[in-house]
Amino acid sequence: MKKTVLKIYIFTFIVAFFNVILLDRLYNRNINEVDFINIESPMEADKIAEFSITDKSIDEIKDYCMKNNLDFIKFFTSYMICNNYEVDSVSYDYNEEYYKDSDYAKSVESIYRAILSDIEYFPIPxxxxxxxxxxxxxxxxxxxxxxxxxxxxxxxxxxxxxxxxxxxxxxxxxxxxxxxxxxxxxxxxxxxxxxxxxxxxxxxxxxxxxxxxxxxxxxxxxxxxxxxxxxxxxxxxxxxxxxxxxxxxxxxxxxxxxxxxxxxxxxxxxxxxxxxxxxxx
Ligand SMILES: [Zn+2]
The missing domain is CATH 2.70.70.10 (Glucose Permease (Domain IIA))
Known part of the structure; x- marks a missing residue:
């Protein structure tokens, strides 16, 4: 009799233990955090947050990257930095090497990558x-x-x-x-x-x-x-x-x-x- 009770206790404990671990996995998945260490100015963060670039300009940049086999997010990042985060229309002079391989650019790039990589559809069908x-x-x-x-x-x-x-x-x-x-x-x-x-x-x-x-x-x-x-x-x-x-x-x-x-x-x-x-x- 005592043995059965003990077995039930052990069984319950094991089930509870794995439940806690599984639930923890489920609700606390690793969230990909962006690092702001290189973006110290609140003014700059505000400008990035405004995401001030027309849809037509995003389209043009995307087309250009496709045609020239460039990483869209990387190019987009450098384009935004070079234009002080405000783009009304895209200039056609693309000869300049926009992307500066700095820590600052990498931080900004991680922000754009996090926003733009996963969006597929407009929220209203x-x-x-x-x-x-x-x-x-x-x-x-x-x-x-x-x-x-x-x-x-x-x-x-x-x-x-x-x-x-x-x-x-x-x-x-x-x-x-x-x-x-x-x-x-x-x-x-x-x-x-x-x-x-x-x-x-x-x-x-x-x-x-x-x-x-x-x-x-x-x-x-x-x-x-x-x-x-x-x-x-x-x-x-x-x-x-x-x-x-x-x-x-x-x-x-x-x-x-x-x-x-x-x-x-x-x-x-x-x-x-x-x-x-x-x-x-
Ligand atoms: Zn609202």
Missing amino acids: NSTNETSRNYWYCNSWKSERTYGGNRKHYGTDIMDSKNERGYFPIISMTDGYVEKIGWLELGGWRVGIRAEHGGYFYYAHLEKYADNLKQGKKIKAGDIIGYMGNSGYGEEGTYGKFDVHLHLGIALTVKDREDEFWINPYWILQYIEDTKVKVDY
Whole structure:
């Protein structure tokens, strides 16, 4: 009898032990952190975060790199550094060797690599229904917000032109896994997906989640993760404090820094506007 009890104890202990290890693996995967050690000026970090380059310019740089067999992210990095992080139109004089092989350039490159490597699709899919409605968004990076005290807007809001909760499906822009899910006072029903190269893609104010979405779940780019809504700005289950929209945030985790480093998604969204999956809705 005593032996059986002992066996049960040992068995329970072993199961619990491996559970803890597996869960730990699941929820604390190694996050690819970017190192800011060489980007000491807050002004510079602000400019990088603005991501101020038109979609047309990104396209041109990408084409040029393809034709000339160059590493796109490396070239993009040097181009941004040379133009003080503001590019309206691309100059056609490419003879100059842009990339300076410095630690500074490498730090900046790690930021762009983390953001740009994994993005595949626009977060709103195309509808198979031709009479589907429109959405719109504008560049509202750092515009003023007042709920919960004066603060700045670190994302892009994609608005439903008819303001109807639950109409637009939201898809994941990247492969990755669900790092965070659940209610936030500011973000309402939100999902945070961590992509392979370290980017954190934050989708907020959802009406509801897709079925079976839970922490740790593996996600493929193009998977539906939820539906556009207007949840947030209050206790759990608060809806309707503002118009129906998706708040999209893109952030990086920075080594030795507690807060996330948010990047303006506006031009990135413009750049991927034509890369949509098709969904029945
Ligand atoms: Zn927003």
